Amino acid sequence: MTGGCGFIGSNFIRHILGKYPEYHIVNLDKLTYAGNLDNLRDIEDNPRYTFVRGDICKKDTVKELVPSCDIIINFAAESHVDRSITGPEPFIHTDVVGTFTLLEAARQHDVTLVQISTDEVYGSLREGEFREDDPLKPNSPYSASKASADLLAHSYYVTYGLPVLITRSSNNFGPYQHPEKLIPKFTVRALQGKPLTLYGTGENVRDWIYVLDNCTGIDTVVHRGSPGEVYNIGGGNEKTNLEITYKILETLDRPSSLIHFVEDRKGHDFRYALNIEKMGSLGWNPHHDFEEALEETIFWYRDNEWWWKLLPGSD
Ligand SMILES: NC(=O)c1ccc[n+]([C@@H]2O[C@H](COP(=O)([O-])OP(=O)(O)OC[C@H]3O[C@@H](n4cnc5c(N)ncnc54)[C@H](O)[C@@H]3O)[C@@H](O)[C@H]2O)c1
Numbered sequence: 001m002t003g004g005c006g007f008i009g010s011n012f013i014r015h016i017l018g019k020y021p022e023y024h025i026v027n028l029d030k031l032t033y034a035g036n037l038d039n040l041r042d043i044e045d046n047p048r049y050t051f052v053r054g055d056i057c058k059k060d061t062v063k064e065l066v067p068s069c070d071i072i073i074n075f076a077a078e079s080h081v082d083r084s085i086t087g088p089e090p091f092i093h094t095d096v097v098g099t100f101t102l103l104e105a106a107r108q109h110d111v112t113l114v115q116i117s118t119d120e121v122y123g124s125l126r127e128g129e130f131r132e133d134d135p136l137k138p139n140s141p142y143s144a145s146k147a148s149a150d151l152l153a154h155s156y157y158v159t160y161g162l163p164v165l166i167t168r169s170s171n172n173f174g175p176y177q178h179p180e181k182l183i184p185k186f187t188v189r190a191l192q193g194k195p196l197t198l199y200g201t202g203e204n205v206r207d208w209i210y211v212l213d214n215c216t217g218i219d220t221v222v223h224r225g226s227p228g229e230v231y232n233i234g235g236g237n238e239k240t241n242l243e244i245t246y247k248i249l250e251t252l253d254r255p256s257s258l259i260h261f262v263e264d265r266k267g268h269d270f271r272y273a274l275n276i277e278k279m280g281s282l283g284w285n286p287h288h289d290f291e292e293a294l295e296e297t298i299f300w301y302r303d304n305e306w307w308w309k310l311l312p313g314s315d
Pocket residue numbers: 002003004005006007008009028029030031032033034035036054055056057074075076077078079080094098116117118119146168169170171172173178
């Protein structure tokens with residue numbers, strides 16, 4: 001897999017090594033600002049785990065690793081919308097060219113590729129839910145780069161018959177998420193008594209999924225999904241950013257005076273929501289209770305200051 005030193009990838013590696021005693025994972029990660037070896041300290045000596053520092057855009061690196069793999073799961077990406085607005089170039093490079101490089105290597109060695117994508121590729125909607133065959137209407141350079149990767153992946157299935165599967169999940173939360181993202185950012189700022197800067201009126205809606213539910217969802221697609229198919233992995237927990245903010249403050253017993261409203265994000269999508277019936281037909285459903293998982297997550301950051309204290313964005 002790629003991008004295993006990031007948030008979802010590290011949780012996924014832990015899940016897979018714990019569940020499948022016969023599997024070996026090779027983790028190819030460039031260790032950008034978002035990649036963190038501390039995310040995998042507890043398994044770094046596991047004999048079934050190999051870490052390779054490298055870039056998914058580099059043909060030679062990828063070509064060397066792919067022949068010994070049964071499957072490629074591509075988590076590696078530039079993943080932060082705000083950064084894609086101020087500097088889109090690395091997003092095009094890693095998310096588009098990187099995925100292309102992996103697809104080419106997969107094609108040459110006939111290896112299945114699972115592309116980890118996002119609900120953001122569908123764009124924004126006021127009512128209803130996105131289904132897998134809805135058109136893609138991405139609104140940020142991040143979501144456009146992920147949508148481009150999805151389209152490329154789909155074309156490799158149609159043109160070359162390469163077994164390609166795509167998962168599109170909603171907003172993940174849980175341990176080991178970089179403190180530039182909403183929940184860890186507001187948690188560590190609230191812990192330090194610093195202002196929580198909310199875009200616009202805070203009424204934008206996101207569907208939240210606990211990261212371990214996404215991991216079991218991806219696991220299900222890897223083992224039971226059909227090549228050429230897209231699978232929405234949603235948590236069914238629609239919350240406004242303001243609701244999330246209040247929950248963090250309430251859990252940590254901090255005052256609402258810490259909330260500061262700031263100018264809205266450019267091109268800010270209002271709402272995402274996913275229809276997950278297709279995953280249901282594979283026998284998967286999210287099972288973590290949102291309130292409990294969010295509380296546990298907030299306490300994880302409270303109790304693991306060593307993990308976030310020195311990361312950029314936590315000040
Ligand atoms: N976090 C979410 O809520 C969410 C929701 C839906 C989809 N996704 C998708 O899931 C995947 C993982 O997201 P995340 O939140 O864990 O991201 P993350 O930013 O925490 O981690 C990304 C990882 O990819 C690595 N990486 C970046 N560029 C690379 C390159 N060129 N070569 C090799 N490694 C590289 C980084 O070092 C890092 O370890 C991404 O593809 C993202 O688009 C994330």
